[in-house]
Amino acid sequence: MPEIVVLRWGHRPQRDARLTTHVALTARALGASGLVLTDIEAKEIKENIEKVTKDWGGPFFFEMGTPWKKAVRDWKAKGRIVVHLTAYGENIETSDVFQRIKACGKDILIIVGSQKVPKEFFSEDISDFNVAIGNQPHSECASLAVFLDRFFEGKKLTKSFESAKMRIIPQKRGKKIVGNR
C-alpha cells in the first residue's frame, strides 16, 4: 500500500490553529504517515499532536518549518507524486483522476491549503494531479478525509496503532477505554 504524507500550507497563527490541528488528527486517524506544516513553526500544535500519538499510538510524524518548495522538491526527487486538493481540480467522482492516481502506485504527498494558494500549486512543477472532492467551496479537512478514506478503502479505520497506551473498545452505547495515559 503506498504511503501518504500531508503538506499543510498557509497556516495562519491564531486563526488556523484549531483547523491545522484537525487536519493533523484527520491525517493520523485516516492513515497518513505524517504531516508537514510548511514555512512556519507552531509549537503548541506539534506538542498536541505528539501527545495524541504518544497516548493513542503511531507511527505518525509532525514536521514543521520546512519551506514548501523544499518539501515538494525533496518529495518529487525520489520519484514520488504530489496531489493538490483543490475545489478547482478534476472532480474525483466525474473524472478518472482517482484511477490515474491509484494506477501510479506511488507514495503521495497531498497538499492542502488554507488561505488562497499560490498559482504555482496548480502547475506541473508542483502538482501531478489537482483533485476536487466536489467542485464546491469546501473544508480542507473534509477533502482530506474523503480522499484518504477512498484511497485506503477503509482499511486504515481498523488498523492497530503501535505503542498505544490507550485504546477505545467500540460500543453501541457509552464509552469504553482500556489503558492509561
Place this chain on the structure above:
Amino acid sequence: MPEIVVLRWGHRPQRDARLTTHVALTARALGASGLVLTDIEAKEIKENIEKVTKDWGGPFFFEMGTPWKKAVRDWKAKGRIVVHLTAYGENIETSDVFQRIKACGKDILIIVGSQKVPKEFFSEDISDFNVAIGNQPHSECASLAVFLDRFFEGKKLTKSFESAKMRIIPQKRGKKIVGNR
C-alpha cells in the same frame, strides 16, 4: 434518497468559529440539507454560510439557537433517526452499523459534537446509532465528511446546486469559474 441534516453541538464562540464554518461547508458540499447550530447564536457564521449558498447555490439551510433537546425531539417525533458520530461508537468499518443505518431508509439527523458531549447523547433517548469513523481521536469535520461520502456514495459530488450564481468548471490545471457574484 433519504435526507441528512447535521446538528452541531457545543460550539464555543471564538474558539470554534472556523471549525463550525468548516462543518457547515462540509455538510453543504457533501450533500446534507442543512445544519442546526444548537443552543447558541453565531450570526457571522450564519451570514458566511448563507453567502456561500447564495453565490454557489443550494438548497442548504443554516438554523441556530434551537435547544438541542428540542431539535432532537422534533426530529424523532416524525419517525426519523439520529446518528451520533463519536470515536467511542461502533466502528463503521468493522461492524455492520452502517448497513443497519442504510436499512432504515429514513432521514437522518447527524449529531457532531465539539467539546466533550453530554452522556445523554449516547443513550437510546437521543441516538439511534453511535458511529465511529475509526476509534481514534478525530476531527468532527472529517468524520462527517466520510459518513456523508459513504452514505451518498459520491452521488452528491456531481450534483448541480440550484440558483447558483457561480460555478467551477473542473480543470487539470488552474482555475475556471463561470458566472459572477
